Amino acid sequence: MISSIAELISDRIGTMPAGERRAAQTLIANYPLTGLKTVAEFSAAAGVSSPTILRFVARLGFQNYPEFQSALQDELAAQLQSPASRTLDPSSTGGAVSPMLEATLDNMRETFRHLSDKQLADIAARLAERRGKTFLIGGRFTDPLARYMAAHLAIIQPDVYHLAGQESIWRDRLIDMGKRDVLVIFDIRRYQESLVRFAEKAHHRGVQIILFTDQWLSPIARFARHVIAGRTAVPSAWDSSAALFVVAETLIGAVTRQLEAAGAKRIRDLESLR
Amino acid sequence: MISSIAELISDRIGTMPAGERRAAQTLIANYPLTGLKTVAEFSAAAGVSSPTILRFVARLGFQNYPEFQSALQDELAAQLQSPASRTLDPSSTGGAVSPMLEATLDNMRETFRHLSDKQLADIAARLAERRGKTFLIGGRFTDPLARYMAAHLAIIQPDVYHLAGQESIWRDRLIDMGKRDVLVIFDIRRYQESLVRFAEKAHHRGVQIILFTDQWLSPIARFARHVIAGRTAVPSAWDSSAALFVVAETLIGAVTRQLEAAGAKRIRDLESLR
DNA sequence: CAAAATACGTAACATACGATACAGCGCTCC
DNA sequence: GGAGCGCTGTATCGTATGTTACGTATTTTG
Known part of the structure; x- marks a missing residue:
C-alpha cells in the first residue's frame, strides 16, 4: 500500500538511474517544497537538466508535471488540515x-x-x-x-x-x-x-x-x-x-x-x- | 509588524472591493493551498475572474503572481521545517x-x-x-x-x-x-x-x-x-x-x-x- | 437623480513553462 | 576489447499561463 508520494519515491529510488535519483533525493530533502516549484527551478536545485525531472515524475507514474504537482498539493492539503496527525506518532512508522x-x-x-x-x-x-x-x-x-x-x-x-x-x-x-x-x-x-x-x-x-x-x-x-x-x-x-x-x-x-x-x-x- | 501573508490579508481585507474580498476569503479558507495553484484555478475557486485575482495580489504589495507564490512557498517552508510540536507535548518535558x-x-x-x-x-x-x-x-x-x-x-x-x-x-x-x-x-x-x-x-x-x-x-x-x-x-x-x-x-x-x-x-x- | 468614478469581466497578447526529438556519452555485457 | 544499450543533456517546439487593454456594469457622490 503506497499512500504518500514520499513513500512511492523511496520505494522506487533503488531502481532509478543516477540523475533521477538526484532529483528524488533533493525532493525528499525538503519535501515537498521543491516539487511545487517549476521544472527549471527543480532541475537547478538537483543539478540535473529539465528532461531528467520530467522523466523522474513520469517514472513515478504521473502523466505530466502539473499532475504531479497537483498530487503533491492534495497531499499537503490533507496534511495541513490535520496538523496533529502529522507529527510522527509511533504507530505510523511501524518499522524497526x-x-x-x-x-x-x-x-x-x-x-x-x-x-x-x-x-x-x-x-x-x-x-x-x-x-x-x-x-x-x-x-x-x-x-x-x-x-x-x-x-x-x-x-x-x-x-x-x-x-x-x-x-x-x-x-x-x-x-x-x-x-x-x-x-x-x-x-x-x-x-x-x-x-x-x-x-x-x-x-x-x-x-x-x-x-x-x-x-x-x-x-x-x-x-x-x-x-x-x-x-x-x-x-x-x-x-x-x-x-x-x-x-x-x-x-x-x-x-x-x-x-x-x-x-x-x-x-x-x-x-x-x- | 506583519509577518505572515495571512495576517497581511486579514489586515487589509476590510479595505477591499467585493470581488477581491471573495478571493481573500477563499484563500484563507484553505490557506495557503489555493494560492499555490494557477490564476485560472484560483479564480474559478473564488468565483471571480483572473484579473481580479491579479489585482488582489497586487493590492497585497506583490509585483506579480509568481512573486506572490514564492512568498507563500517560503512561508510554507519555514512552517514545515519547524513544526510547532512544542504545543503538543509540553507535559513530557515538564516545562522550561x-x-x-x-x-x-x-x-x-x-x-x-x-x-x-x-x-x-x-x-x-x-x-x-x-x-x-x-x-x-x-x-x-x-x-x-x-x-x-x-x-x-x-x-x-x-x-x-x-x-x-x-x-x-x-x-x-x-x-x-x-x-x-x-x-x-x-x-x-x-x-x-x-x-x-x-x-x-x-x-x-x-x-x-x-x-x-x-x-x-x-x-x-x-x-x-x-x-x-x-x-x-x-x-x-x-x-x-x-x-x-x-x-x-x-x-x-x-x-x-x-x-x-x-x-x-x-x-x-x-x-x-x- | 444624474454624473463620475470605481470595480469587474471579456478578449487579445506575450512570455515562459513544460514537453519532445535527437545526439553524445558512458556503461555493461559479450 | 568491441558492440550494443541505456542514460543524460542541448536545442526546439507548442501551449498554457500570467498579463494587459478596454468596454460594461455597479456603486457612490454632489
Whole structure:
C-alpha cells in the first residue's frame, strides 16, 4: 500500500538511474517544497537538466508535471488540515527504526530532566572563564564526542586541547595541568581503566574534572567536580551516546553565548587568517 | 509588524472591493493551498475572474503572481521545517527546559520523517554486504561523527577505515578504492571544497558514496548513491549535528543486526585477543 | 437623480513553462 | 576489447499561463 508520494519515491529510488535519483533525493530533502516549484527551478536545485525531472515524475507514474504537482498539493492539503496527525506518532512508522528513535528521544528527555538549568549554567560558566587551559578526552566510543566538543570550543577560546593518540602521549600531558585547568572526560560503560587512572592523577594535581558518563556513573565520578549522567539504553546491541552528544551541543551553545563579545572578535580574527 | 501573508490579508481585507474580498476569503479558507495553484484555478475557486485575482495580489504589495507564490512557498517552508510540536507535548518535558533541546528533538523527528525505513534498510544492507572496503570521512565539525561510526563498524566487520589527518594523506588512499567499496561522507554547511573534490574523484573510480548532509544538501549529493539529509537548525550560533548522529547510531544498530551471526563470532574473537 | 468614478469581466497578447526529438556519452555485457 | 544499450543533456517546439487593454456594469457622490 503506497499512500504518500514520499513513500512511492523511496520505494522506487533503488531502481532509478543516477540523475533521477538526484532529483528524488533533493525532493525528499525538503519535501515537498521543491516539487511545487517549476521544472527549471527543480532541475537547478538537483543539478540535473529539465528532461531528467520530467522523466523522474513520469517514472513515478504521473502523466505530466502539473499532475504531479497537483498530487503533491492534495497531499499537503490533507496534511495541513490535520496538523496533529502529522507529527510522527509511533504507530505510523511501524518499522524497526521507530523504537530506536523513540528510545533515543526518551533518553534525551530523561537526561535533561535530571539536569537542572543551573547545573548546565555552572558548567558553561566554568568552561567560559578563561583562567587556565581546557583538556578533553574520551573513551573508545566516546572520544569522538570529545573531539566534537573540542573542535567547537577551540574556535571561540584559546588553550583548548583534545588529548588524542596513545595513552602514553596524553599521560605525559599531565605535567602541563594544574588547578586552574579543566578536564572534560567522556566515559561510559564499559569504563576504561586507563581513563580512570588518568582522571585520578589529574584530580590529585588539582584539575577540575567535568565528567560525561552514563546513568550508572563511571568510577571517575569520585574525582569529578561536575557529573553529567546521560541515558544510554536503546534497543540495540550498542549503547547510545546521543543524549550525551546533545548535552555537549547544549553546553557548546551556552559557552558560545557567554563568550559572545570576546568570541565574536576571535571568530573574525580566525576568518581573516584563511 | 506583519509577518505572515495571512495576517497581511486579514489586515487589509476590510479595505477591499467585493470581488477581491471573495478571493481573500477563499484563500484563507484553505490557506495557503489555493494560492499555490494557477490564476485560472484560483479564480474559478473564488468565483471571480483572473484579473481580479491579479489585482488582489497586487493590492497585497506583490509585483506579480509568481512573486506572490514564492512568498507563500517560503512561508510554507519555514512552517514545515519547524513544526510547532512544542504545543503538543509540553507535559513530557515538564516545562522550561532549554529551547535548544526542544529544537533538537524536533530536528530528529523531522529528519526521520523524511527518511523511510526502506531507505535506511537499503543503506544498512549496503554497509553490511562485505564485498569491498568501507571508508569514512567527515568535515571540520562532522569528522567526529565519522570516527564514531567507524569505531563501531570496525568491530563487527573487517576492512573499515576512517580517513584522518591531512588532506594529502587520505587523498592518496584513493588508489585503494574501487567500485566494490563504500565511502561514507559527512558534510554539512559550510561545505568543504576538499571533501567535494575527494568525493568527485572517488565517484569517478566507481566508489559508492553514502552522504550525511544537511537539508540544503552538500554538492557531494551529485555523486552520492545514498543521501541522508538531517535537520541542523537550532537556536545557537552553531548548527546541530545531533540528528545526523542519531541516524548514524540507528544505522550502526541496523548493520549490527544484519551481521548478527558473523558479527557475534567476530566480537568473541576480538574479546579473546585482549 | 444624474454624473463620475470605481470595480469587474471579456478578449487579445506575450512570455515562459513544460514537453519532445535527437545526439553524445558512458556503461555493461559479450 | 568491441558492440550494443541505456542514460543524460542541448536545442526546439507548442501551449498554457500570467498579463494587459478596454468596454460594461455597479456603486457612490454632489
